[in-house]
Amino acid sequence: MLDVRRMQILRAVISSGTVTAAAAHLGYTPSAVSQQIAVLERQAGVPLLERTGRGVRATAAGRLLSEHAGMLSRGVAAAETALADLKAGRTGQLSIRYFTSAGAAVVAPALARLRGEHPGVRIDLELVDDPTASLAEVRGGRADVALVVGDPGRPREGVRLERLLDDPFAAVLPADHPLAARRVLDLAELAAEPWVASERPGPCLDPLLDACAAAGFAPDFGVRSEDHMTAQGFVAAGLGIAVLPRLGLINRHPDIVVRPVANPEPVRSVYAAIREISLAQPALVALLTALRDRVQRLGG
Template sequence: MLDVRRMQVLHAVVAESSITAAARRLGYTPSAISQQIATLEREAGLPLLERTARGVRPTEAGRVLTAYAADIGARVDAAVTAMADLCAGRSGRVAVRYFASVGAALVAPAVAALHRDHPGIRVDLRLTDPDDPLPEVREGRADLALIIRTGASPTIDGVRLIYLRPDSYRVVLPEGHPLAAHTDLELADLAEEPWIGSAWPGPCMDAIFAVCDTAGFTPRFAVQAEDYVTAQAFVAAGLGISLIPGMGLGDHPQPGVVVRDLRNPEAVRGVYAAVRTSAEPHHPALTAMLNALGAVASPLVTRRRPAAPAARPSTPAPRQPGSPPTARRRTPRPTE
């Protein structure tokens, strides 16, 4: 077996054409360099150097081995640079799992900022089920997953949850609906309305069931749309009203609907980043991605909503967002 360190000693001797000069460059004594070369010659089974009037020069075997030593040295230097880039967050890969409604509002601008500030980091993005992407994170198949919780513990079976922002639900009504005359609505105003389901049973629906339970009624679902675009289309068709989170609506709701704020009580879902508890601080690319998500999420928390007409005088002041929602979890009920 050829010793890589002795090959680097040979490379230095050949580059200097002198054992003495190589010893001075490497910080060894000439006798130590000679011993290293003699041992390497025994490992190679051939002489590697021959003496000349001006010093030493490589034999054919010495030239071949020196070329490999140069290549190994370059690879080691590249490895050192790669490790330095990883440690500094200049390179690396981070696998992110996200759900549809958070993609445009949060993920896309965060990835754009990451590419601007850390162009060497590669992001593996994949759309996933918002209900339970945690196994991918726990098993190391993903570094980060964006999830919804209406209330969450800091850790779940080796996965740490990092709160990013609240996402308030808003009331979506057909154009011309009598309740559209108000700026915002109390939940009790919607108790007798037919509802359009806007999400699969799970965390996104939990917030709706929990807040309706607090208000003392169970929503009566006329249609279960299970996505926000279709839910708005059914509302526009006059089949009912719906509660849709702000990130699901975006800045431009569909034609045929009006959007109003919900008050007393407010329905909120929490957006969290899930990471393995063992991942940080050993994953600088992940840290950079989390920082980018946090930077995008902070302005979204305080961004003002568009004004709507005809404010209700008795409406209480809106709750200031910024803390995790605390609504209790509830098992989804069958639609009617």
């Protein structure tokens, strides 16, 4: 097998024209250079240099190996440049998983800021509303960070959990509802109302069901939707009331009113699950900073 280091020595000898000049350039003794060339010739099985007076000249095989040594040098240089760009955050790729209501409210502004700071970084963005599936993406190395609702429990090795914000729920009422004039509503005052659901059973809905149970009732979900905007539309049409998380109310239907609820106030927690090894990427650190700043502006 040919030795790459010896090929580079051969290239230096051919470029310099003499073993002595190449040795001076490389910081070796002339005898050490001659020994390395001799070993390379044995590996190649053909002569690589021929003497011409006081200098040397490459054979056809020598020129061939010298050209390939040059290509290897250029490849290494390109790899070093690419690695430096990656380490500096000028290039690379981040894989992000998020849930629906975090998209417009949190993720989009954070990514807009990230693009301004690291325009060369590619973003792999995927909507995953199942927290278990999102965590599995991070744990399996298929995502660098995932935003999830609910306490994920103890993190596994290689995954860091960061609590980003507490997201309180609020009552959503038709604009002409009798309770619309109230500034704050007790949750129990909504017990007899028909309800519009915007979440499937799971971590997003559990805080609301737990709060209703603490207030002494179970909500009657007469209408179900798959997203918060549709739920708002059902409320505006008079099909019921809803109690939705604040992140789901960033964009509001014009024919609804939103009122805080108390006794108790339902709250869901939003976490970032982070692949620890990915924190070596400056772009991920910048994204996390942008996410923190965004939720702080939202009051999280």
